Amino acid sequence: MTSRTSLPSWQKLDAHAEEMKQQHMVDLFANDSERFSKFSIKAPQFLFDYSKNLMSDETRALLLDLAKDCDVEGWRSKMFSGERINKTEDRAVLHTALRNRSNKPTLVDGENVNEDVQKALNHVKAFSDKVRYGEWLGYSGECITDVVSIGVGGSNLGPQMVTDALNEYANNDIQVHYVSNVDGTQIANVLRPLNPETTLFVVSSKTFTTSETMTNATTAMEWLVAAAFDKNAIAKHFVAVSSNKEKATAFGIAEENIFDMWDWVGGRFSLWSTIGLPIAIYLGFENFVALLEGANEMDKHFCETPLENNAPVIMGLLSLWNTTFLGSQSQVILPYDQSLHMLPAYLQQAEMESNGKSTSWDGEAIEYTTVPALWGEIGINGQHAFYQYLHQGNTIVPADFIGSVQSLIPVNNHHEILMSNFFAQTQALMQGVTEEQVREELTAKGMSPSDIDKVAPHKVHKGNRPSNTILMQKLTPKALGSLIALYEHKIFVQGILLQICSFDQWGVELGKGLANKIQAELTSDTVSDNLDSSTYGLLNYFKSAR
Ligand code: F6P
Numbered sequence: 296m297t298s299r300t301s302l303p304s305w306q307k308l309d310a311h312a313e314e315m316k317q318q319h320m321v322d323l324f325a326n327d328s329e330r331f332s333k334f335s336i337k338a339p340q341f342l343f344d345y346s347k348n349l350m351s352d353e354t355r356a357l358l359l360d361l362a363k364d365c366d367v368e369g370w371r372s373k374m375f376s377g378e379r380i381n382k383t384e385d386r387a388v389l390h391t392a393l394r395n396r397s398n399k400p401t402l403v404d405g406e407n408v409n410e411d412v413q414k415a416l417n418h419v420k421a422f423s424d425k426v427r428y429g430e431w432l433g434y435s436g437e438c439i440t441d442v443v444s445i446g447v448g449g450s451n452l453g454p455q456m457v458t459d460a461l462n463e464y465a466n467n468d469i470q471v472h473y474v475s476n477v478d479g480t481q482i483a484n485v486l487r488p489l490n491p492e493t494t495l496f497v498v499s500s501k502t503f504t505t506s507e508t509m510t511n512a513t514t515a516m517e518w519l520v521a522a523a524f525d526k527n528a529i530a531k532h533f534v535a536v537s538s539n540k541e542k543a544t545a546f547g548i549a550e551e552n553i554f555d556m557w558d559w560v561g562g563r564f565s566l567w568s569t570i571g572l573p574i575a576i577y578l579g580f581e582n583f584v585a586l587l588e589g590a591n592e593m594d595k596h597f598c599e600t601p602l603e604n605n606a607p608v609i610m611g612l613l614s615l616w617n618t619t620f621l622g623s624q625s626q627v628i629l630p631y632d633q634s635l636h637m638l639p640a641y642l643q644q645a646e647m648e649s650n651g652k653s654t655s656w657d658g659e660a661i662e663y664t665t666v667p668a669l670w671g672e673i674g675i676n677g678q679h680a681f682y683q684y685l686h687q688g689n690t691i692v693p694a695d696f697i698g699s700v701q702s703l704i705p706v707n708n709h710h711e712i713l714m715s716n717f718f719a720q721t722q723a724l725m726q727g728v729t730e731e732q733v734r735e736e737l738t739a740k741g742m743s744p745s746d747i748d749k750v751a752p753h754k755v756h757k758g759n760r761p762s763n764t765i766l767m768q769k770l771t772p773k774a775l776g777s778l779i780a781l782y783e784h785k786i787f788v789q790g791i792l793l794q795i796c797s798f799d800q801w802g803v804e805l806g807k808g809l810a811n812k813i814q815a816e817l818t819s820d821t822v823s824d825n826l827d828s829s830t831y832g833l834l835n836y837f838k839s840a841r
Contacts (some may be wrong), residue, residue: 298655299794300663304360311357312620315349319759320725323351338606339592340777344764347725348613348693349621358612359602361792367608370791375598377403381561381798382656388798389557390564390783391594394587394776403559415555415569419583422534422554423575426495427469434528435492442471443485444573445511446499448803449562450536451475452644453779454499454573456637457566457586460775463634463703464578471577474515477507482514491522491532498535499570501556503542506807516547536569561798563645564783582772589776597784607781610763611788617693617761618667619793624690628671631698631717634770638697639671642782649786649797656796665793667693674698675716685724686756694762696721697778701769727758 299305324330324346334346334355350358362368373380377387392401392408400407425431429438444454455473458465472485486494496519498512512533519532530552535543538556554569566574567587575583593607602608617623628639650666672680674696685692698717702710733754737747765781767774790797813834816822822834 298659298662299361299365299792302361302364304357304364308354308357308361308616308620311354312616315351315354316621318349318351320347320349320761321727321758323349324725336604336606336609338777338781339596340589340774341765341767343606343609343781344766345609345613347721347764348617348761349759350613350616354616355603355609358616361615362602362608362612362788365792367602367611367788367791371598371787374787375401375594377401377408377559381796383796383799383801384558386798387559388561388564389559390561390567391590393560393567394591394594394780396588396591408557408559411555411557418554419569419572419575420580423572423580423583426576427579431495432531433492433494434523434525434531437490437492439495440469440493441489442469442495442497442573442576443474443489443515444471444497444499445474445508445515446497446536446570447475447505447507448644448648449565450499450501450505450508450570452563452637452641453566454571456635456641457571457574457775457779458577459637460634460770461574461578461582461586461772464582464772466579469576471573473573474511475507477510479514482511486515486518491519491528494519494532496533497572497576498533498543498546498548499537499572500535501538501560501562501565501570503535503537503539503546506811509546512546534572536572563648566779578772585772586776589771589773589778590780591776592773593777593780593784597780607784608788610781610785611792613693613761613763614666614785614789615792617691619663619665621691622664623667623693623761624664625692626667626669627677627685627692627694628669629674629677629694629696629720630671631674631696631713632703632770633673634703635697636673639669641779642671643669645782646786646789648800648803650789650793650795651802652795655794657794661794663793665795666789671695674720675713678716678720682720685760686727691760694721694724694760695765696762697765697767699767699769699774703770721762721764723756723758724760724762725758727756727760728754730755 330346331344335342335344374388375391377389379385379387381388387403389401389403393412395401395409401409426439431439433439451473458471474482474485496515500508516529519528520526529547530549533548534552535548536554536556537543538558540553543553544550554572556568560568567590571583597605597607628642630638646666646669652665653661655661685694696717698714730751733751734747786797816834822831824831
């Protein structure tokens, strides 16, 4: 395999990065009045401004050369046309087919999957309508008032993030709750106020083997049967979303209550599939479709827009630029929107499970830094917590600021205050404050020269900290669909640039296997002495302290 580092465009970027590290964004803005219009994109559903990155016209040209050298466009066609680009699992990657709104066939091994997708969507519509309109009845003939979605990772984060974000669009006749953690505290708290007669469980697990999900589903079943005194109640209160029908039926879920999933949909890209059932129940099928439409608009933008104006392509390139070439180790996601409070957690799985790897798709060790650690929080809360680190810490953390022109729930002047902070923070991170400015300001306030000497170094902000700004008109199902798809495609582009198979997750499997072995140790009388001394000591302590 030819390493990316041997590409001329990569080598030029390497040398160019050294030059750019000497530059300050303040000067780049001062020397180019067109910078904002040059380095911003009107994408479907939002404006994407990336002008506050440490980059020049030359940087962008070199990055675009790299995208061409890595054949991003060719890989994009392979993904959309159903080629098995998930090489390590030998699977196609077709979450985009789930939101394909055209009649253009999508072929997997020569078979058009559109029909299956439509069938599954019809199933979601019919079922969610029944539940929402009070036609799906529990064992005692009561309508459903509460849905508990049991699943973890990609079978949880997407639906939960979306239903939380779009809460304003629900009519709230039915509440949706989520159980993802095998810590019994969560399921106990969720079930405590619920009435078994009016509660429906959606067990979401692509594999139907994930131990945390199976444990929670078993506990939920026991809770239901203990109230109904009848195992037949399960059929009225449990549905499953899974590609493993056999395991789901063996678990006790009626075959007609199993929603199909396919191996060409990765867990972390699956909210568009039947995994989105809780979304359709909570928000209504029309809103679920609007979400799909928004994502489809982004798919079209990604496929049809030249690379230089292509938001996910530029985002992927900038991630590589900031991380691999300029040396950032982490990236922060900052939604200035209460409704998007789960977005950082969602994107953590999407990006880090996809590209947090150090082996190339040909099985060779990767010698460059791949993706940053992703973290984040609602912007305003972050300002009063970790922004100190963003402004004056000695590592640079590129930030994505996400906000809306219009508030979802306008209250007095709250939105102006929120968005003033939003714009001010991107400006402050970029500009910083020089010692000269600090001294001038303190002198004007009448501070003595000796006091100024003491405090001035602490008030200096170097600035030059990169950020992207994503500005939606308003958080709608369509806008959210488009935003999520933007990040999905960014992650895809990153993977191609880094030569990473973005669609497997072997790193997660290791812990799962070990946990099974340790569980056996916890339930046996003694602890086997072939463990390392730390694990041996901890297990013995835990068992004797129980
Ligand atoms: O966390 C690892 C993982 O395999 C994710 O990729 C996946 O989203 C999650 O577990 C849940 O898997 P399943 O849907 O098969 O229960």
